[in-house]
Amino acid sequence: MKIFVNLFCALGLFALALTAHAEDHQQKQSIVFGVHSKTAPLEWRNNGVDQGFNLELMDRIGQLTGKRIVIRRKSFQQLLTDVHNRDSLIDVIAVVSPITIDRTLSQSDPIYATHAKAYTLQGKSFINGWADLVGKRVAIKKGAFVDVYISGKEQDFTRVDVDLYETGFQLLIKGEVDVVIAENFVARRLMPLYPSIRSSSDPLIYGAFNFVSNYKNAELMTQINDALRQLKLSGEYDRLVNKWFGTGREKVDLNSAQRRMLSLAIFVSLMSAIGMLLTGFISLSLRKRSKALKVELAQRKKAELAISNISKQFQSVLDGIPHGVTLYNQDAECLWSNDNNNDLLNNPLFHYIDGQSFDLNLALAEALQGQKSQTADMQINDQYWQLQLHPISDKQVVILLEEATEQHRLRQANDEASRLASLGELSAGVAHEINNPTGIIIHSVAFINDALRDLNEASDSYQRQNPFWTIAGMTPDSAMAELDLSSQSINEGAERISRIVNDLKHYARPTLSNDYQPTCLNEVVKVSLRLTANQTKILNVATDLLHPSPIVIGDAQQLHQVLINLIQNACHAIKLDADNYDNVEHINIKTAVEDNHICLIVSDKGAGMDRATLQRITEPFFTTRRSSGGTGLGLSVCSRIIKEHKADMQISSRLGQGTVIKIRFPLEY
Known part of the structure; x- marks a missing residue:
């Protein structure tokens, strides 16, 4: 009996050893990829299937390195903890790193560029840079690339740490923070869910997606980088970028869309059922009244509903316009505004592009008096705007305000390009004109050289007759040598001018x-x-x-x-x-x-x-x-x-x- 027990124990230990060896072998043949994002088109799930740019890129890297990719979904904070833990099963995660700061962990070549901007409630002032955050309460996602960027730097704002960018958006709506600095892809997904929030700045931080590995996987990161570079050289990386980020191919979170559509369908069904019940009740009630009253009430209700819907749609359209729209009366009183940069109209620094100051009261009076639409180019600091005034009645004017900074810079660049093209044509003409006197110089120098050769003999003869004879204060031999050297210098300079002119003419000639x-x-x-x-x-x-x-x-x-x-x-x-x-x-x-x-x-x-x-x-x-x-x-x-x-x-x-x-x-x- 004891022999059987010992044999059984030995077989058990052998089986455990084989299992451990198999698991270790399987682990070496696979890469555990930690995923936290639900943001299309990076890494998301559709009907239980993991999809996205990072996932497909990692899958191709796994094929090139001969390893199986295993997906593990955890929260962002859990992944950050795991990737710093040597005993963690997580091998690689995808994070954003600021382009000027490297993380301490081993990381891959840049995968894809992104940026972070400031987001505020609608109607708040545009944020032109970090200086505009002084004294504000700013929500920062803990451990994200924004946090990495500002760590160790002096901060003149009150920092509020959050676990998710969405938490920051919720605090912004509650009024507990003034600004949220969020990564671009996440913010684009969240903004349709929070329509009262808008993008309020140009990019403040530029970053790049990288694969980051555990301390124990430095060699693995080398293999990932080799595979990544192979994909870039082969052009397959560009095809993946075009598939997930190409123009007209922006991906959406289908799970989220399906949930919204299901919720909408349930709501419509409930409303339909309630409407049917209400219609039946009204029908029973109206049967007791005269047919004329029934028709009148139905028509009134229909008209009121149509007016209400039109009013709501019109208000929604105006609120959604990114440009400033404001309605004023003849007394310069604001009757309505969508609060998009309309505070510029009363800013003393806001002026016409020719430097003339802008007076809102005077502009309204001129528009109402002439009853004609007016358009003007405006400027404040380094920003350019287009201002339009349209009288809509004898006593009201609507003002449209649209930023035109980029268009203004493009016009300036185009004008500069035209001037450069004209300068190229002019240089060709000037080069042609220079060739004429240059040819005269070369021809004259040739004649002088011939004359000097003949004068050498006459100089020797005359010097023997008059030993004290000098030329320009020098002895005849020295003077003739100097004249010969000067002639050669003039000839070389003229030939150099001729070469440069010919090169310039050829350079300016159109292809x-x-x-x-x-x-x-x-x-x-x-x-x-x-x-x-x-x-x-x-x-x-x-x-x-x-x-x-x-x-x-x-x-x-x-x-x-x-x-x-x-x-x-x-x-x-x-x-x-x-x-x-x-x-x-x-x-x-x-x-x-x-x-x-x-x-x-x-x-x-x-x-x-x-x-x-x-x-x-x-x-x-x-x-x-x-x-x-x-x-x-x-x-x-x-x-x-x-x-x-x-x-x-x-x-x-x-x-x-x-x-x-x-x-x-x-x-x-």
Whole structure:
């Protein structure tokens, strides 16, 4: 009996060991992905099926790494606790990190960009920045990327910690906080549920979604990053982004929609049943009255209901308009307003775009007197607005107020682009005019050179006859040598002017066709440096050109335009001082052949760019030098030209460490 007991115990221990080994093996072959969000299109559930961008991306990463993805749903605070616990079963979670601050845990490359803004009740003033939060009660989600961003920074507002952004919205409606700073995707889902809340600022914090792993999973994060980069290089990452975030494809929370539709259907059914009962009761009552009274009462009720519905719909439409709408009488008394920025009408800083001050009483009087609609462009600080006054009767005027800051900036950028185009045409004409006197100089210098050769013999003969003879205070030999040197200098200067003028004329000439020709890349570099010599003359510019020169198929004029823009941008990014003027290589231009591509590389030791600037660097009209005349069109045009040449542009930059731009052409020779 004792033998059987011992044998049974041994078999049990063996079975437990096999089970533990199997579970450990299964755990190594799977990734436990912690999920907390219910926000489409990131991670949500439809009819019990987990869906969303993060979930599908992690599923593809699991396929590439050969691991099974296991989904565990918990609260946000629980996931934060688990990911810091070495013994937790949670391997990876998806969180937002501020673009300027890294979390202490191991995290992946950025997955997708987002931002946080301020949200207030309707009618509250627009928040232009952190300074407008001074003295206010601000709701912050504990542990979220907003909390990470402001931690350790001086805060001039009263912070109110909440567990969820929705809790912050509820406190805002109750009046217990003044502002909620919330992440964009969550706020967009919540705002239809809280119509009295609106977005009240531009983005205050920029962040990016990252996968964050447990301390014990540093090696796993390396595998996730490798898979993520493979998806980006293959283009599958872009397809996922287009599927879940593409224009016209914004996802909705179907569970929430189905619940709302079910609630609405139940409500409609109940109302229908109540209506039927009420109709039957009224019918029994009305039968005792005359037919005429029955018809009259029915018509009155129908008319009142229609008027009430129209009134409610009209009020809802006006309240939902994002622009300011205000109704005034002839005494400048506000009869109705939707409270959207209408306080600007009485702001003393609000003025016409030409600088003339705005007087509400005078504007109302002029509109009523002329009985004509009026439109004016307005300005307050750095914001631009369009003001419309429409008289709707002899004693009332409706005022519409619409922000037009972006449209105003686009018009300015367009005007600047037109001026630059005109300057290009003018430069071509000036270059042509310069060629004429340059040709005369070259021709005259040639004649002087011939004359000097003949005068040398006469000078020697005359000097022997008159040993004390001088030319311009110098001995004849020295004077003739100086004249010969001066003639050569004049000739070289004229030829240099001629080369620059020809380069400028070719650069300014419009492209008439896309019939690209074999082009010497080294010659493109040399011409571009000659055209930018004035900007680069105080900098240390080095070149490392491959010999023989790489040949690309393209249009030399357009390639000049690209390289000139890159050189000018590098010059603007460099700030010289006494320490780095003589010993530092400021700009380096290199041609090379790498990985079956012909490469043109421009690097500088300038100020560099942050991630937010890098993401928008090729957008039309985006510039960091608008105050100094930048239009934001240079790199946008360069990007288009590079794509037309079947090439690609890679930009890497860090603040304080400079920028490297690599243009890769297909290797065709």
